[in-house]
Amino acid sequence: MKKFLLAVLFAPLAALAQTYPSPTFQNLTVLGTSTVPYSLTFNNPSATTVAGKLNQIVNFTDFAPHCDGSTADNTAWSNAISTIGSTPTTLIVSCPSKISAGLTFAPNTQLDFQGNGKIVGTSGSEVVQVQQQILAGRTQIFSNLTPQADVGMTVYPEWFGGSISASDSSSGFNSAYSFLQNVGGIVSAAAGTYTWQHTVNVKANIALIGAGQGATNINVTGTNVNGINVAGSLGTPLALPSLSKFSITSATPGTSNIGINLSYTALATLSEIQVNNFFVGIDMECATNTLFDHMGTTYTSSVNGFIGWDIYGNGCTGGNASSVWRDTYVQGSGAYSGPTGQIGYHAHGNYVSDLYFDNAQTAETNYGYYFDYSTATAGGYADVIIHNPVVDGFTTQAIFANAIPAQQMLTILGGWLNPVSMLAETDGIYCNNCVGSLQASNVQIGGEANYAYAVGVRLINTTNAKISGSAFNDNKYAIQETGSSRNVYTGNSVYNTSAHSGSAAISVTGSSGSIVSNNTIDGYNTYGILVDATSSSVSTLNNTINSANIGTPIQNSGSSPIGSGWTGTGAGVLATSPSISSPTITGSLTATGLVTTSDLATQAANTVLANVTGSTASPTAFSMPSCSGSTLSALQWTSGTGFTCATPSSTGSGSVVLATSPTLTTPNLGTPSAVTLTNGSGLPISSGVSGLGTGVATALGSAVTGSGGPVLATSPTITTPTITGVTSGSCASSGNVGQCVSSNIPNGSAVSLSSGTASNVTSISLTAGNWIAAGNVCFSPAGSTTSNYALAALNTVSAPALPTTPNGGAEHNQSAAIVASNGSYCLPTGTALYTVSGSTTLYLVAFSNFSVSTMTAYGYIFAMRFN
Known part of the structure; x- marks a missing residue:
């Protein structure tokens, strides 16, 4: 058929x-x-x-x-x-x-x-x-x-001699790329293992696609032979190359070779690739808009210096800008077993900007992420974001940043950092000489079994860092700051499972202006918060510390521990049972709960506590002599001996003067060296006693409160004093602590604003002293007005020049917002301290960028004297 x-x-x-x-x-x-x-x-x-x-x-x-x-x-x-x-x-x-x-x-x-x-x-x-x-x-x-395609198509390296059975199929792959180089297309690799003795050069607009990460394997033989080269040139980047679904391995672990090189490329895509045993897994230079998706690099040799991704930002403006790492990982060779300098992700050079790492992981490397900004130019590093990093088994630093320049940002969001003990210091996050913005939030930072060497976050000579909402476990120092300023640590939780000598949840040394607030500290520590004496203006506010197993909850030995207006030295004084050494207290004072006689040890009859020596000494029990043998017998004091009985000579005539209700007729007391009057009356202090100092007579005639000895001006000791402020529900009178001044401008009296120009909403007058002030400004645009940016501020200068755009930071006396609304909105100014020596006007200032129509502002300003 x-x-x-x-x-x-x-x-x-x-x-x-x-x-x-x-x-x-x-x-x-x-x-x-x-x-x-x-x-x-x-x-x-x-x-x-x-x-x-x-x-x-x-x-x-x-x-x-x-x-x-x-x-x-x-x-x-x-x-x-x-x-x-x-x-x-x-x-x-x-x-x-x-x-x-x-x-x-x-x-x-x-x-x-x-x-x-x-x-x-x-x-x-x-x-x-x-x-x-x-x-x-x-x-x-x-x-x-020399075959040449004039239309895009799918080709096989086998067409050009690059078979799985060949001893070197690299020429077949290179010929496949050359065949498609003018039109683009797909080079399809089969399942199995290809052997390459030479580097394969990728062309633009061509995708190399294998049968799967574990199915298509490329074995690169020879000593330190590079694997894949994806290279354009300055001004002519190699565009749209794509690599996916294969593994590439250096047959012998390299000491200088590169698995995949990307230089002068644009919009490269690499996915589902495993790179093994190359000294540098992936090397980048001027590879903009690169996407790495589901990729990994591994290294099994103990040679020092292995790098998973080397991100070099030299050679062109922008470096490797707008590149993304998504679900990638780097496996070192077991950093705890000896090798040094192994890095997961290494970014350095003049320009490495707009990098985004999403779930980019490392394991058993010395460093997880290593960012060296020391040679970065202005704009070189910008908005580097690390989202959900997982750095496991690191021995030096999980995330290292050196010399972040001004106006640059490194943001760490979430993730988990866990060191391995090498009996040397490890740091979860380490920032040295960083003056840009470091933000880390919701990060889990573990310690180690012997956490004597573990530090969660270490900042040296660093400003403008904020560590928030993060959890620290078993670190000698959860946060350690040295020689830094204006950093904020807030909303973090710290827990150590065992005690270690000298540990502190948060340690601040030689720093100024940093804020430690709203943190929760539990478990075991020598100190909860430790601020040394070389620090200044470090605030420790609203922290929750379980002191059961913490030796000293807060020791703030720095000067001016909460802004200005503090005096003295030593630790901060809290409400319950403080110990105060040699205070100087002015004004009224109420002291209760002092030592009573029942607190003293029992003594023999007719015994007093006294110092009967001829020099300064502690008091001892002294038995008083009985001087009742003679009418004129009296106690006599002898220095170094104490009291004895004496019968003094008499003078005058008449009856002997006894203790109870004597009547003396025209006595002449002369000029006695000392006179003791008990229950005397009729002697007015103001006119009957001379030689008193200014104000002494008035003081002696005033009522007293409390018990114990009188308080004199120099170095008194006062135990558990009670100092009560105004309790009537109103502000204190003018000149006293608690005095209030304020001004309110309602909506009906709002002031008109000019776009881009600061205007005074209202003001208050502050007299000499220390004040804390705050305010609120409400912006009311006309119906067709478009708001772009607004700022509310306090200033002692009338209508001062203010930032016209957000500048990446914030001041304590102003706040700003980018707005896109034609409705009313309000901004707080922030709270600020003002120390003035004379009458000073404090202005509530509004600033807005808007267009089309008009804008008005109204608001409220308030200040309270605290010294």
Whole structure:
């Protein structure tokens, strides 16, 4: 039946007019296994009959080639190409054919290589131009020539000799790239292991796609041979290269080689790739807009200095800007076993800007992320974001940043950092000489079994850092700040499972202006918060500290521990049972709960506590002598001996003066060295006693409160004093602590604003002293007004110049917002301290950038004296 049908099909072919020989019966047997499509996409739309379609299929053997691969078939090829012309045709090549001159196939000629069909060159310089997708399996179809595609297509490295069984298939891959370099396309690698002895050079607009990360493997042999090179040039970047779904391995762990090099590229995409045992997994220079997705690099050698990703920002403006790492990882060789300098992600150079790391992980490297800004130029590093980093088993720093320049930002959001003990210091986040903005929030930073060496966050000579909402576990110092200023630590939680000598949840040394607030500290620590004496203006506010296993909850030995207005030295004084050494207290004082007589040890009868020595000494129990043997017997004090009985000589006449209600007639006391009067009356202090100092008489005549000895001006000791401020529900009177001044401008009296110019909303007058002030400004745009930016501030200067755009920071006496609204909105100014020596006007200032119509502002300003 099959032969009959074939005979019927070919019966009419002899009568058809044709410009080339018709296929023979043998040709049809080849067609029986051919993958030639009969779609109108490739074939002549006019060929609607079976005979017409068969006329579109031509076998090269019909043009009498030698087909031995050693004798040139130039004539046969010339005849085939000229005969086919522009007719849409599939040309079957089923034998090896040698050429010594170039071939150019028409755009509508599709080559179909079958059996052992291939084209072999003579000198290697013969150019074969193909303008239609080739049909062929994974077998070599071009040899010793220069094929060139003029249309994008999918090719196999096997077409060019790059087979899995070859000892070196790198030339096959390079030829595949060269074949597509003018038009782009896909190089498809099979499942299995390819061996490369040389580097493969990627071209623009071409995708290398394997069969899967664990299915297609590339084994690079030779010492320190690089794997894949993706390189353009300055001003002409290599655009849109793509690599995916394969693994590439250096057969011998390298000491200087690179797995994948990206230099001067744009919009490169690398995904589902595993890079193994190259000294640098991926090297970048001027590789902008690069996406790394589901990739990993590993290194098994103990050689020092391995880098997973080397992100070098020199050579062009912008460096590797706008590049993204998503679900990537770096596996070191077990950093705890000896190697040093191994880094997961290393960014450095003049320009490395706009980098985004999302779930980029490292394991067993010395450093997870290493960012060196020391040579960065203005604008070189901007908005580097690390989102959900996982750094496990690091031995030096998980995230290292050096010399972040001004107006640059490094943001760390979430993630988990966990060191491994090397009996040397480890730091979760380390920032040295950073004056830009470091923000870290919601990060989990673990310690180690022997956390004597673990530091969660360490800042040295750093400003404008904020560590918030993060959790620290088993660190000697959760946060350690040295020689820094204006940093903020807030909302963090610290817990240590065991005690360690000298540990502190938060330690501040030689720093100024930093704020430690709203943190929760639990577990074991020597100190909760430790601020040394060389620090100043460090605030420790509203922290929750479980002191059960913390030796000293807060020791703030710095000067001016909460802004200005403090006096004295030592630790801060809290509310319950403080110990105060040599205070100087002015004004009224109420002291309760002092030591009572019942608190003293019992003594023998007729015994007093006294110092009977001739020099300064502690009091001791002293037995008083009995002087009742004579009417005139009296106690006599002798220095170094104490009290004795004495019978003094008498003077005057009359009865002996006894203790109870004596009557003395015109006594002459002379000038006694001392006089003791008990229960005396009728002697007014103001007129009856002379020689008193200024104000003493008034003080002696005033009522007293409390108990114990009087308080004098110099170094008194006062135990548990109670100092009560105003309790009447109103502000204190003028000049006293608690005095209030304020001014309110309602909406009905709002002031008009000019776009881009600061205006006073209202003001208050402050007299000499220390004040804390705050305010609120409400902005009311007209119905068609478009608001862009607004700022509310306090200032002692009337309508001062203010920032016209957000500047990446914030001051304590002003706040700003970018707004896109035509409705009213309000901004607080922030709270600020003002120390004035004379009458000073404090202004509530409003600033807005707006357009189209008008804007008004109203608000409220308030100040309270605290000294």
